[in-house]
Structures are given as structure tokens and as C-alpha cells.
Amino acid sequence: MNEQPNEIVHSAVAQSQKIDAIVIGHDALRQVPGLLRRHFKTSNVFLIADENTMAAAGNDLRQKLTESGFAVATHVFPGSPYLKGKVENADVFLTRLQARDGVPVSVGSGVINDLVKYAAFQVGKPYLSVATAASMDGYASAGSPLTQKGFKHTIPCAPPRVIVADLDIISDAPKTMSGWGYGDLAGKIPAGADWLIADALEIEKIDTVAWPLIQGNLRAWLSNPAGVVSGDASTSSDLFTGLVMAGIAMELYGGSRPASGAEHQSAHMWEMDGVEFGGLPVSHGTCVALGTLTILSLYEWLLAQDFQDLDAQRVVRHRRRLNDLAVEIRRRFTSPDIAEKTLQETGAKYIEDGPLRERIEHIKRIWPSLRRRIADYLIPFDEMKSMLETAGIVTDPAAVGIDRTYHRDTLIGSRLIRRRYTILDFLEETGRFDEAVDHVFSDSGRWA
Numbered sequence: 541m542n543e544q545p546n547e548i549v550h551s552a553v554a555q556s557q558k559i560d561a562i563v564i565g566h567d568a569l570r571q572v573p574g575l576l577r578r579h580f581k582t583s584n585v586f587l588i589a590d591e592n593t594m595a596a597a598g599n600d601l602r603q604k605l606t607e608s609g610f611a612v613a614t615h616v617f618p619g620s621p622y623l624k625g626k627v628e629n630a631d632v633f634l635t636r637l638q639a640r641d642g643v644p645v646s647v648g649s650g651v652i653n654d655l656v657k658y659a660a661f662q663v664g665k666p667y668l669s670v671a672t673a674a675s676m677d678g679y680a681s682a683g684s685p686l687t688q689k690g691f692k693h694t695i696p697c698a699p700p701r702v703i704v705a706d707l708d709i710i711s712d713a714p715k716t717m718s719g720w721g722y723g724d725l726a727g728k729i730p731a732g733a734d735w736l737i738a739d740a741l742e743i744e745k746i747d748t749v750a751w752p753l754i755q756g757n758l759r760a761w762l763s764n765p766a767g768v769v770s771g772d773a774s775t776s777s778d779l780f781t782g783l784v785m786a787g788i789a790m791e792l793y794g795g796s797r798p799a800s801g802a803e804h805q806s807a808h809m810w811e812m813d814g815v816e817f818g819g820l821p822v823s824h825g826t827c828v829a830l831g832t833l834t835i836l837s838l839y840e841w842l843l844a845q846d847f848q849d850l851d852a853q854r855v856v857r858h859r860r861r862l863n864d865l866a867v868e869i870r871r872r873f874t875s876p877d878i879a880e881k882t883l884q885e886t887g888a889k890y891i892e893d894g895p896l897r898e899r900i901e902h903i904k905r906i907w908p909s910l911r912r913r914i915a916d917y918l919i920p921f922d923e924m925k926s927m928l929e930t931a932g933i934v935t936d937p938a939a940v941g942i943d944r945t946y947h948r949d950t951l952i953g954s955r956l957i958r959r960r961y962t963i964l965d966f967l968e969e970t971g972r973f974d975e976a977v978d979h980v981f982s983d984s985g986r987w988a
Contacts, residue, residue, distance in 0.1 A: 546564070546565075548757065548781060548785065549562045549564065549781060549784065549785070552753055552784075552785055552788045552789075553788070555749070555788070555792060556699075556788055556791060556792065557791075558682065558698050558699050558701070558791060559680060559699055559700065559701065559702070559703065559788065559791070560579045560701050560702055561575060561579060561701075561702045561703070562680070562702075562703045562704075562705075562784055563575070563702070563703070563704045563705065564705045564707065564777055564780055564781065564784075565705075565706070565707060566706070566707050566708055566773070567706065567708060568704050568705060568706040568707070569597060569600060569601055569604065569670070569704065569706045569709065570604060571704065572601060572604065572605070572645075572668070572670065572704055573604060573605055573608035573610065575668065575702050575704065576605075576610070576643060576645075576668060576702075579668075579701055579702050580643045580666065580668070580701070580702075582642070582643050583609060583610050583611060584610065584611045584613075584640070584641050584642035584643065585605055585610050585611070585612045585613070585642045585643055585645050586613050586614075586615070586636075586637055586640050586642035586643065586644050586645065587601070587602060587605075587612055587613070587614045587615075587645045587647060588614070588615045588616075588617075588633060588637075588644060588645070588646055588647065588648075588652065588655070588656050589614070589615075589616055589617070589646075589647035589648055589652060590616060590617040590618065590619050590623055590648060590652060591616060591617070591618055591619030591620075592619040593647050593648040593649070593652060593672045594614075594616055594647065596672045596709055596712075596713070597647055597670055597672050597706065597709050598614075598616075598647040598670075601645075601647060601670060602614065611642070612642075613640060613642060615632075615633040615636065617629075617632075617652075622820050622821055623651045623652070623655075624651065624687070624821065625650070625651045625654050625655065625684075625685065625686045625687060626686060626687045626688070627658065627686050627687070627688045627695075629651075629655055630655040630656075630658045630659040630662075630686070631659075633659065634659045634662060634663065637659055637660070637663055637665070638662075638663040643665065643666070643667060643668060644656050644659070644660045644665055644667035644668070645667065645668045645669075645670060646667060646668070646669045646670065646700070647670045647672065648670075648671075648672055649671060649672050649673040649675040649676060649713075649717065650675055650676040650678060650720075650824060653669050653671075653678060653679055653700075654678055654684040654685060654686055655684070655686075656669070657669075657678075657684045657697045657698070657699070657700065658684040658686060658695060658697055660697075660698070661684075661697035661698050666698065666700075666701040667700050667701065668700055668701060668702045668703075668704070669700035669702070669703045669704070670704045670706075671703065671704065671705040671706075671709075671710065671780065672709055672710070672713060673710060673713035673714070673717040673718065673721065674705070674710050674713070674717075674718055674721040674776055674779040674780040674783060675713070675717040675718065675720045675721040675724075675823075675825060676720065676721055676724050676783065676824055676825060677721075677724050677725065677782075677783040677784075677786040677787055677799055678787060679699075679700070679703050679783065679784050679787055680699050680700070680703060680783075680784040680785075680786075680787025680788050680790075680791065681694075681699060681786070681787035681790045681791065681796070681799075682696065682697065682698060682699050682787075682790060682791040682794075683695060683696050683697055683790070683796065684697050685824075687811075687812070689875075689877040689878075690812065690875050690877060690878050691812065691875075691877060691878045691881050691882075692808050692811050692812045693881070694796055699787060699791055703784060705780050705784075707773050707776055707777055707780075710776045710780055711771045711772070711773045711776045712771065715768065715769050715771065715932055716823075716932065717823075717825075718768045718769075718771070718776065718779065718931075718932075719768055719769075719825065719826075719931050719932040719933045720823045720824065720825020720826060720829075720933075721768075721779055721780075721783055721825055722762070722765060722768050722779060722825070722829075722928070722931040722933060723825040723826060723828050723829030723832070723928060723931075723933045724783065724824065724825045724828050724829075725758070725761060725762060725779065725782045725783060725786070726762060726828070726829060726832050726924065726927065726928060727799075727800070727801075727803045727804060727807075727828040727829070727831065727832045728754050728755070728758055728786060728798075728799055729758070729832065729836075729918060729919050729924065730801055730802060730803045730831075730832055730835040730836055730839065730918075730963075731797075731798075731799060731800055731801035731802075731803060731804070732751075732754075732755055732758075732801075732917060733801070733839060733914050733917060733918055733963070734801035734802055734835075734960075734961070734962040734963055735751070735797060735798070735801065736910070736913055736914055736917060737910070737914070737961070737962070737963060737966050738797075738960075738961040738962075740906055740910045740913070741899060741902065741903070741961070741966075743961045744797060744960075744961060747792075747793050747798070749789075749792055749793070750789040750790075750792050750793035750797075750798040751789075751798065753785050753786075753788060753789040753792070753798070754782070754785055754786050754789050754798055754799060757781075757782070757785075758782065759919075760778070761778045761779060761781065761782035762782075762927060763778075764778070765927045765928070765930035765931035766930050766931075768930075768931040768932060769930070769931065769932045786798065786799040787799075797960060800960075801835070801960070801962050801963075802831070802835045802838075802954065802955075802962035802963050802964050803828055803831035803832045803834070803835045804828060804831060805831070805954040805955070805957055805958050805960075805962065805964070806827070806830070806831035806834050806835065806950065806951055806954045807824065807827035807828045807830070807831040808827075808954070808957060808958075809950040809951075809953055809954045809957065810822060810827050810830075810942065810950060811824065811827055812878070813950070815827075815940070815941060815942065816941070817939075817940040817941040822940045822941070822942075825933070826933065826934055826940060829928050829933045829934070829935070830934070830935070830937050830940075830942070832924065832928075833921065833924060833925055833928070833935060833986075834947070834951055834980075834987075835962075835963060836918070836919075836920070836921040836924055837921055837980040837985070837986035837987065838963055838964075838967070838976055838977075838980060839914065839918055839921075839963060840920070840921050840980075840986070841976045841979050841980060842914075842963065842966075842967070842976065843911055843914060843915050843918075845972070846907075847903055847904055847907040847970065848904055848907070850900055850903065850904050850970060850971075852896075852897040852900040852901055853897070854971075855896075855900055855969075855970060855971040856893045856896055856897055856900075858971060859893075859896070859969075859971065860968070862886075862887065862890050865886050865890070865956065866883060866886075868956070869882045869883055869886065869956055872953045872956070873953075882956050882957050885956070885957055885958055885959045886956050886959075888959035889959045889960075889961060889965060891969075896969060899969060900969070900970065903966075903970060921986060937987075944981065944987060947981075947987060948977065948981045948987070951977060952977060955968060955973070
């Protein structure tokens with residue numbers, strides 16, 4: 541690594557307005573009683589977990605807290621069926637949390653942390669997060685990506701005041717979960733390329749604080765995928781550090797742009813559809829890993845193009861109008877709530893003909909330098925696929941029930957669900973979206 545993990549984390553926490561401490565280390569669980577007294581001034585705790593995370597860390601933590609004089613109440617979800625990230629599941633314990641005087645303590649990974657983050661914010665309480673796996677980037681983020689009325693979106697919330705990652709627990713987590721975290725972190729590569737495009741088009745400038753928090757050490761954090769499978773403690777530390785840094789970058793930026801691009805839009809399409817395989821929902825990290833490869837295949841096609849022959853008048857003449865997009869949205873999203881939200885997102889980024897002509901002319905001027913910048917930045921498709929496979933992550937969508945037709949259809953639909961400008965919008969606005977998609981799903985394309 542370029543810097544020691546604790547130095548990176550300490551520097552980032554010093555910039556955060558909402559996170560007081562992040563502790564990553566061996567036997568870190570024993571520090572929780574002192575952290576609660578120091579940062580929350582309390583001796584009452586409301587611990588939320590599921591049966592699996594109670595076995596991994598919750599029972600040990602409850603004993604440590606009780607022996608330290610804390611009053612501990614618990615809410616434990618069943619370990620099966622798989623707990624889903626829905627607002628309704630947070631509502632199950634929200635009333636009890638509101639009625640109690642205790643500090644919420646989340647013991648778990650993605651879904652548990654997101655549910656507690658949402659519930660704690662609703663009742664105005666700061667909380668402490670005990671991580672049980674380096675499985676996603678949401679621990680430190682100022683939002684909970686939850687499904688509400690069928691539409692998955694990130695609900696603004698305060699991040700935990702304190703995060704504790706015991707490397708003995710993290711390293712012993714199921715290797716599939718560590719792989720999910722690696723997949724989520726790998727998604728910052730196409731997300732970064734999307735931001736480079738938005739920056740070059742002066743749509744959303746790169747933030748000089750948030751960008752280096754993730755991108756400065758990203759390749760180092762991804763450099764040992766074999767260590768994800770072996771449970772190497774150093775790799776676990778790097779992986780967790782990268783994931784929490786993504787959360788802090790999102791907090792400081794005030795949005796998820798630093799850590800989320802078109803790869804997450806593909807992932808959210810599958811998650812909103814409730815894609816399952818073997819009776820279980822396909823994990824967020826797996827969806828992001830597959831979304832990462834999907835978007836990298838589009839970038840591979842894009843970087844082979846010469847946009848000097850773009851005809852702005854022709855592109856505008858043949859473009860899809862907002863009414864056309866509205867018809868497509870209502871056809872694709874049969875739920876009125878989802879369709880309405882998608883219409884809002886698409887409408888927010890739609891530009892009229894005059895500004896689009898100007899944007900196309902700007903693209904023609906800057907494309908040679910922008911293409912070099914993106915090519916120098918990206919990890920190529922084949923290299924990324926090899927890294928993900930080494931980390932034990934699925935790289936074939938069909939292996940988790942996403943067939944070629946559905947894969948293609950959801951990629952097309954994913955360009956509609958977020959107002960964030962990505963490669964999908966770049967291709968749409970230059971009139972090349974259909975051609976790019978046809979290529980990557982052709983018999984000679986990446987998804988043949």
C-alpha cells in the first residue's frame with residue numbers, strides 16, 4: 541500500500557463531520573465498551589443483529605458489554621430466510637428503538653448496517669457499527685440503499701459515529717462475503733471513468749477531496765485478490781479500509797458519485813427485480829462485479845471509436861425524445877411508483893436540442909485527450925475479469941441466473957433509472973448507445 545491503513549483512515553476521519561472513530565485491528569471488539577463510553581456517554585445499548593452475526597460477533601460483544609456494566613437489549617433477526625434491505629424490515633424494530641434509551645449497535649454487514657442506519661436516523665440517535673465482514677462499502681456512507689415501494693434508492697442518513705472492524709472476525713467471515721466486498725470495491729473503477737467523462741463535459745466536476753480518498757489507493761487495495769480467498773489478514777485490512785474510505789468520500793462529497801456509476805445502475809436493476817439463484821438473492825457485491833464487467837465491455841467498445849465524424853444535426857434529428865423515453869419507461873417498469881421515480885430521474889438529465897448540439901461539438905474537440913485519459917485510467921476487461929475470478933467472484937451472469945437476453949435488456953433499462961451522468965448517457969447522447977449494446981452482445985462480443 542502507499543500508506544498505512546490506520547494513517548489513511550485517521551486522515552479521512554479527521555475530515556468527516558459525522559464519524560468520530562474507525563477502529564480496524566486484531567481483537568478490536570474488546571474496545572467497544574470504551575468507545576461507547578467515550579463517544580456516546582452511555583451504559584445502555586440496543587444491539588441489532590441476525591442469528592448468523594450474533595454467532596460471529598454478537599454473543600461475544602454482548603458478554604463483553606455486560607461484564608463492563610452495560611444494560612444490553614437485543615433484536616435478533618432469523619438467520620434464514622435471507623434478510624432483505626427493505627424499509628419494512630427496519631420498521632420491525634424501529635418503534636422499540638425509539639422507546640428505548642439505549643444507543644443502537646449494529647452487528648453485521650450490509651443489510652443489518654443499512655437497516656440500523658436508517659432506523660437510527662429516523663429516531664435521531666447516533667449509532668455504533670460492528671462489522672462482521674468486508675462485504676460492501678456502506679459502513680461509513682451517509683445513506684442506506686434500501687428498497688421502498690419496490691424502488692431501490694439511497695435514503696440519506698447519518699453514518700455511524702463509530703465503526704469497529706475486528707480483523708479476527710473479518711478474516712474469518714465466509715470467503716464469498718469477502719468476495720462481495722472485493723466486487724463492490726472493483727466497481728469504483730468504472731465509476732471513476734464515468735466521473736472522468738462527467739468532469740470533461742463540465743457536468744459534474746471531479747472533487748479534489750473525495751476523488752483521492754478512493755482513487756489514490758484503489759489499485760493497491762485491489763492488488764491481492766488471492767488474499768481474499770485465503771482470508772489473509774493484511775488483505776482483509778486493505779479491503780475494509782478501501783470500503784470505508786468509499787463511504788467517507790461519499791459523505792464528504794454529499795452524494796454517492798465518488799463510489800457509484802453505471803455499474804451500480806446495472807446492479808440496481810437486478811436487485812429491484814429481486815434476482816435470485818439457488819433460492820437466495822444474488823448479493824449486491826456480485827451484482828456490482830457483474831455490472832463492472834458489463835460497463836467495462838462498453839468502455840472497451842467506446843475507446844475504439846473515433847468521434848470526429850459525429851454529425852450533431854443528424855444525432856439530434858434521430859435522438860430519442862423525452863416522450864419516447866417516457867413510453868419506454870412505462871413499458872419497462874410496470875409499477876406506477878417505480879415508473880414515476882424513473883421518469884423524474886430521466887427527466888432531470890435530459891437536455892434540449894440546442895445544448896445537445898453544443899455538447900456534441902465539445903465531445904468532438906476533447907475526445908482524443910479524453911480517450912487517452914480514460915484508457916490510462918481503466919483496468920481492462922480481461923484483467924478485471926481475472927482479478928474477480930481470483931477473488932472467488934462469479935464473472936458469468938448465467939451462473940447466477942442472468943441469461944443473455946435479460947442481461948441485455950436490463951443494461952438498456954439501466955440508463956433510465958439515475959440522473960447521474962455515466963457512459964450510458966454519453967453513448968445515448970452521441971447516438972451510439974444501440975450500436976454499442978448490439979456489439980457487446982453480438983456473437984463476437986464480450987457477452988456472446
